[in-house]
Every structure is written in C-alpha cells, then in structure tokens.
Amino acid sequence: MLNVSSNVKSPAPSQDLSGVVDVEQAEAALVEHYPRLVRLAYLVLPPSLGRNRRVLTAHALTQRALPRSRRSGDAEVIPVQRSGEGRGSDPGYAYVRLRVVGTALDAGLPLRRKAWPKRSQLPPLLPQVWGLRLFPRSGGADELALDQRLSALTGPARAAYVLRGLERLPDGDVHKLLAAAGVDEPAAALAEADGVHAAYDLLKSPEFDPCSLQARPTDLMRRRQHMKAAGVALAAALVCGALLGLPGDGWGPDGAAAPAYAKNPAGQAALDPGQLTKVAAGAWKRSARADFSVWPARGALTGDEALLRRALAVWARPGESVQVSATPGTAAGAPPGPAQLLFAGEVDAARVVLLYDGLRIVRYAEPKDGTSGAALDFARVDGATSAEAGALVVNRVDGNVRYLTAPWVEGAAVRDLLKPEGSADALKRDGDGVTQPLASPAQARACTSWNALQLRDDAGASRLSTDLGELVPAHLTAGRPQAPREASAADWSSAACSLAAASSNGVRSVNSWQYARQTLPEANGTAAWLCTRADTWRGDGGRALAQFRATGAAAVAAKAEDSAACGAREPSVLAGVRWKSRGGNWYLLGGGSKDVVSVRASGGSQTPGNTVAAPLKRGARAGLTGRLADGTKVSTLR
Known part of the structure; x- marks a missing residue:
C-alpha cells in the first residue's frame, strides 16, 4: 500500500534570485548536506544506467559540484535560490544543488555523433570500486512501484518531482531552478510530474539512498575470462602495430568499408553481396536443426546487389548519420566473414535487410526514397532453438510492429494476455511470411492491454512470445x-x-x-x-x-x-x-x-x-x- 501525501504547490516566491557566494560557502554546504545531494542526484539520474552506475555517477557528480578554482580569496557570482525545507536560505546549498541537478540532467541526454559528450554523460573515472557491484538496499513494493513510475518520466519531469518531494520546493522555485539548469520547458516538466501520485515520503527510503549500500561481487568467472581476453588482445595489438610499421602500401580510408577490410580477404568477402549465404526454401525440412541457420532467403529484393552492398558496408562501418542500436551484451562490430541473408524487401516505407552471422541478427533499414536516416540494429541469438527462432521484428512504425515468421510457422495470431478468456485474432501474412502490423506493448504508455504473438508450427505446437523492444521477441x-x-x-x-x-x-x-x-x-x-x-x-x-x-x-x-x-x-x-x-x-x-x-x-x-x-x-x-x-x-x- 502506498503512503500518499498531498501534492506540494504554492505560488512562486518573490525572493531575489541574484547574489554572490564564495567557494568556501559552497564547500561547507556540500559537506554538510552531502548525503542529501547524492540522493538527489541518484533520483534524477536515468534508471536505465543501472543501480551500480547510478550510485557511482551520483557520488561523482556531487563531488564535482564545486567550482574548479580553489585559490584563496576567489569568489564566484552564483544565482542564489531558495534552499528548500530545513535549509533556510543558504545560498551555498542552493548553488551546489543547482550544479547537481544540472549535471544529472546532462547525464541523461543521449550521445550525439557530431558532438563531444559532456563529462557527466561518460562513466565516472572516480569513484571506482573494482570487482564489486554497489547498490542501495532494496525497499518494499511501494518503493519499487514509485521507481517504476519515475523511470517512465523524462529527465526534467523526474527532476521536478524530486525537487517538489525531496526538497519541498514550491512550483515557482522548481520552475526557476530547472530553467537555470538548462531545461527548455520547465512548465512542461512540472505538468508531466503531476501525473505521478505524490508519494513523497518514499523518496527518503533506503531504496533511494546511495550512501547506504550493499556490495556484491561481479561475475568472477566472466572477470577472469575478460582478463585473459584482454591479455590476448593486447598481444595482438602489439603484433599488428609492428606489422603496420613495416614499409609498403598502408591501409587507407578509401571507400565506405572499414579501412581494415581493404587488405583482409575475409573482410572483402564479407562486403561482397555475391558471397552471402542464401539457404534454399525447403532446407529446413531436411535439417536436424530448427534455428535461424535454416531460414531461407526471402523478400522481393534478395537480388538487389546495390541494396545488399550498402547494408554490408554500413554493417562494416556505419556512417555518422546511421542510427545504431544493440541489445545489452551484443557486439556491434563488423561481420567476421560472409553472412547469411534472411530477408531483403520493402516493408511499409522502408527497405529492410535481415542478416545472420551465426551469433547475431543484424537489421539494416533505409527509407524508400534515399539512404539518409538509415538504421542498423544488432541482437544476440547464439544458441537459439525453434522456440526462440520463430519470428523476427522486421519493422516498427506508429507504435505497431511487423514480424517475419520462421518457415515452419503455419499459423500466426495475436492474443491479449490481459483477456485470457478472449479468442486469438488471426494475423495475415504475405507470401514471404511478413505479418500485418499489430500494436506493440513495448511502445504503449499504459498497460491496458498486452499483445502476445502466438505461432503454430508444422507439428501443431503453439508458442507465445512478446515484443520487448528488441529484434527477437x-x-x-x-x-x-x-x-x-x-x-x-x-x-x-x-x-x-x-x-x-x-x-x-x-x-x-x-x-x-x-x-x-x-x-x-x-x-x-x-x-x-x-x-x-x-x-x-x-x-x-x-x-x-x-x-x-x-x-x-x-x-x-x-x-x-x-x-x-x-x-x-x-x-x-x-x-x-x-x-x-x-x-x-x-x-x-x-x-x-x-x-x-x-x-x-x-x-x-x-x-x-x-x-x-x-x-x-x-x-x-x-x-x-x-x-x-x-x-x-x-x-x-x-
């Protein structure tokens, strides 16, 4: 049961927001209120960072909140703001809080290819604890529910909610603080924060306290393997460096392919659409396997060498305008050799190519009217069985998703898991096995329904899968x-x-x-x-x-x-x-x-x-x- 308190709203104060505070005053405020500031940073940071990185980043941002200048007598012009409940009108605290909120919001911004990342967007160099994962103590169901609701907010809205609840600031001061922190539309952030019920007391729970931590070891076996792999990679880099230093023709950045492919026979073969593996249509019936390796090449554009060459070149070396995504734990590197072609065709307003290299599914998509705005997606699928190799996402548009089904699928339907008594609605498929669009639960804002894909194979067995925002349901x-x-x-x-x-x-x-x-x-x-x-x-x-x-x-x-x-x-x-x-x-x-x-x-x-x-x-x-x-x-x- 959530402990619900009333929303804190009051008119903006008429307090003067101009003033001066020196470094010593800000440092004293940081030391005195350090646990509160770290909690504030932790709550504003995006939950997608994971609990361990959020903890370390919250401490790093708070410790970097002071001005760099430390010389005696230096002073800095700082906008003085209302300090919030329990801290009177301390301008030092207000300044440090503004720096913490601003850098925490910057940390949630997406990285851009044409701009250098801000320091707060990068993993913190310090503090670091090698071999351990640190995270706050787990709270109860109320804290978990609140954390889930906060994770659905944008960064500015999350900051507005936390400033209201943790700092007890009225909306006028929250608006001014967000504006000073670089938020373009503070009013919109406040309006979005209104959608979360005001369970403000939960913000003081140990669930959100990055100063009271639990420690667990990282994966010890994986860590040993990574150390061995790092040693091998270092040795290989030294050998390659020595070879590159020899006289002769070097590898030049000529063409769209990665430079390292120019003199590499396997790399050249990987970029040649004529070398792609195209499985015959009935091969899966004679195979003892039922996975992506026996999927036939389908689609109207499997013979379009120009499209396939672009897809392979972008896979090897995506340009700055290409949107690249990869599921966690999936390498986004170039193909190790010729890949297998699963699909090439037009779906909705895009040309789509699906490739398989034995470990990963790679999806390349470009608009029908050009190549600008191309996308490249990676998903790990090693060890897939017929249960996981039944369908792949071929396209997403307007909150809907289309699947390419496996060749052994004889029937496809969509079923709402929240209405188990209802019947499944049949999904039409074209001759290549591409389904009609269905609403994706991964892109819905509210859980009023949850669609699952129901596939029936050639043996009559039915399986359920669902879209969680990735290539493989x-x-x-x-x-x-x-x-x-x-x-x-x-x-x-x-x-x-x-x-x-x-x-x-x-x-x-x-x-x-x-x-x-x-x-x-x-x-x-x-x-x-x-x-x-x-x-x-x-x-x-x-x-x-x-x-x-x-x-x-x-x-x-x-x-x-x-x-x-x-x-x-x-x-x-x-x-x-x-x-x-x-x-x-x-x-x-x-x-x-x-x-x-x-x-x-x-x-x-x-x-x-x-x-x-x-x-x-x-x-x-x-x-x-x-x-x-x-x-x-x-x-x-x-």
Whole structure:
C-alpha cells in the first residue's frame, strides 16, 4: 500500500534570485548536506544506467559540484535560490544543488555523433570500486512501484518531482531552478510530474539512498575470462602495430568499408553481396536443426546487389548519420566473414535487410526514397532453438510492429494476455511470411492491454512470445523453473504488465510461476504469489519479480537483478508484503515456494508451512526468513 501525501504547490516566491557566494560557502554546504545531494542526484539520474552506475555517477557528480578554482580569496557570482525545507536560505546549498541537478540532467541526454559528450554523460573515472557491484538496499513494493513510475518520466519531469518531494520546493522555485539548469520547458516538466501520485515520503527510503549500500561481487568467472581476453588482445595489438610499421602500401580510408577490410580477404568477402549465404526454401525440412541457420532467403529484393552492398558496408562501418542500436551484451562490430541473408524487401516505407552471422541478427533499414536516416540494429541469438527462432521484428512504425515468421510457422495470431478468456485474432501474412502490423506493448504508455504473438508450427505446437523492444521477441513460458512449459494467456493474465520491467535488456525468455496460494486473515479471501523471471541471451543479468495478487490488491513484493533467484539453479523463493485487511488491520504476509517448510516473521515464532500471516503493529520491524526441509535458511528475494 502506498503512503500518499498531498501534492506540494504554492505560488512562486518573490525572493531575489541574484547574489554572490564564495567557494568556501559552497564547500561547507556540500559537506554538510552531502548525503542529501547524492540522493538527489541518484533520483534524477536515468534508471536505465543501472543501480551500480547510478550510485557511482551520483557520488561523482556531487563531488564535482564545486567550482574548479580553489585559490584563496576567489569568489564566484552564483544565482542564489531558495534552499528548500530545513535549509533556510543558504545560498551555498542552493548553488551546489543547482550544479547537481544540472549535471544529472546532462547525464541523461543521449550521445550525439557530431558532438563531444559532456563529462557527466561518460562513466565516472572516480569513484571506482573494482570487482564489486554497489547498490542501495532494496525497499518494499511501494518503493519499487514509485521507481517504476519515475523511470517512465523524462529527465526534467523526474527532476521536478524530486525537487517538489525531496526538497519541498514550491512550483515557482522548481520552475526557476530547472530553467537555470538548462531545461527548455520547465512548465512542461512540472505538468508531466503531476501525473505521478505524490508519494513523497518514499523518496527518503533506503531504496533511494546511495550512501547506504550493499556490495556484491561481479561475475568472477566472466572477470577472469575478460582478463585473459584482454591479455590476448593486447598481444595482438602489439603484433599488428609492428606489422603496420613495416614499409609498403598502408591501409587507407578509401571507400565506405572499414579501412581494415581493404587488405583482409575475409573482410572483402564479407562486403561482397555475391558471397552471402542464401539457404534454399525447403532446407529446413531436411535439417536436424530448427534455428535461424535454416531460414531461407526471402523478400522481393534478395537480388538487389546495390541494396545488399550498402547494408554490408554500413554493417562494416556505419556512417555518422546511421542510427545504431544493440541489445545489452551484443557486439556491434563488423561481420567476421560472409553472412547469411534472411530477408531483403520493402516493408511499409522502408527497405529492410535481415542478416545472420551465426551469433547475431543484424537489421539494416533505409527509407524508400534515399539512404539518409538509415538504421542498423544488432541482437544476440547464439544458441537459439525453434522456440526462440520463430519470428523476427522486421519493422516498427506508429507504435505497431511487423514480424517475419520462421518457415515452419503455419499459423500466426495475436492474443491479449490481459483477456485470457478472449479468442486469438488471426494475423495475415504475405507470401514471404511478413505479418500485418499489430500494436506493440513495448511502445504503449499504459498497460491496458498486452499483445502476445502466438505461432503454430508444422507439428501443431503453439508458442507465445512478446515484443520487448528488441529484434527477437521474448519467449513466454510458465510453471516450475526446473521444468517450464509453453505458456497460455491464462498463465500470464496476472503478470503481463510486469513484462515492461524487462524491456530492452536482451531478454531471451520470461517464465511466470505461481509458487504459493494463501488464505487471507479475517475471511478476506485468498491470494496468489507469483514469480516472473527474465533470462537473457548473454546468460547473466537475469531479473526476478515476486508479486502478490489478491482481490482488490496487487503489488510487486520484491525484485532481484543479476541473480539466479526464481530460476532452475535457485528455485526456492520467499517474499513478503504489508497488507491491510478490509477491517483496517495490518498484517505481514509471506509466501514461499513449496519446498519451504516453515516461515518466521520478525519477533514471532516459526510457522509451519510455506505461508505466514502475522499481525503487524504500527512502526514494527517487518522481516521474514524461511527454512527448507534440510534446515537450509531461505531469505526473502532481493
């Protein structure tokens, strides 16, 4: 349950905003209010940076908030502003706060090819902690819900909300501060921030405190592999440097292809459209494999050598005007050799080419009326099976998406996961297997529906997948993580909206699992405990969400990132929520997987079974621990 407080709005003050403050005054304010300033930077920074980088960047931006000049007697003209609740009219604090907000907003700006990045847009050099991941302590469902709502705001709107709630500034002062920080439309930012319910007290939660941190190691095995790879790469660079220093013809930047390809036979072959692999139409029927390697070359432009040559050249060396994107963990480098052609044709207002190099799907798209505004997208697909190789995104336009389906797909339909009782709507496909457009849930602003692609293969089996903003739709499964099965719409009707948290993360599959049911106190009915886990193509970065569902109540109870929780390796799960009955009484509810044989609430006795409902007094500490049959302790998901 969210603790909701009233929105803070008042007329803009008539305080004079001009004045002078010296460096020593600003430094004193920074030292005194450092934890608050770091929290402010952390909340304004875009959540897409990840919790570890947000923590380090928040500290770096705050520590760089002072002017560079440190000579005695120097002073700097600084616009004095209202300091906010609890800090009177301290101009030093107002100045440092303005610097923190401004650089945090700059950090959320996209990088541009024709402009040097600002210092705040780059990963911080200091502070750095090698071998550790640092992130704030996890809060409850309320904090998670607020974090999700803030992540949907633009940077200026997020800053406006935080300045209102954390600093208790009236809208007039927020408007002036945002304008001073370089925001073009402060009024629009304030209006957008109005869409978030004012749960301002949650901003002081440990969830958003980058000064109270948890430490976890990075992937130790991957780190060792990277160190070995770095050593090999350094040795190779030294050898290549020596060879390039020899007399003779050098590699010149002649042509659209990367210079390194000019004298490299494999690189020359990779840029030759005549060397592209084109699989025959019926090869998949005779193959023991069912993945992208047996997809035939389809589309009306598979013989357009000029288009294919442009696609390969841009892949090897994209120009400044090309929009390049890659899913996390996907290399965006040039082709190692001749690739396989999957599709080349006109879709909507674009010419599209889909290529496969054994590890990645590459999509090249250009307008029909020219090559300006071309796009190049990469997605990792190594180890794909027929479950993940059923479809590829061929185009997106106006919030809709079109798929190119696998050759073994005999039927395609779209199903709304939020309406499991409804029937699936058939999707028309052209002769090449390209579907008609359907609304993409990844581009929707509100979760009023969630479309899933339903494919039926030549053996009659049906599978569900959904668009999460990437080239390859995520495969949806259900059931115990040790033995997941193909999902139905009913399996995902309660958890579909949680898929938004996994978007644009290189997701391969998402599993939904109802791991417990619980009878609620005071005859309030029953509740279900769900765990959804998203696994990525790169193997790490898995995300798990534990959800509580009851009549008239739904909440994300806990979440875990970069964790094996709720998966085949760690199937045991335990989560808890604070819950208020219809009679107005508060309880600590807990639900564990079936292998949890007892649960203990803070200050209470051990309760047999995998669920618990303990009365909760106001201000009492809430915590849960569980035990397995062999005595192993189980902590709540985090």
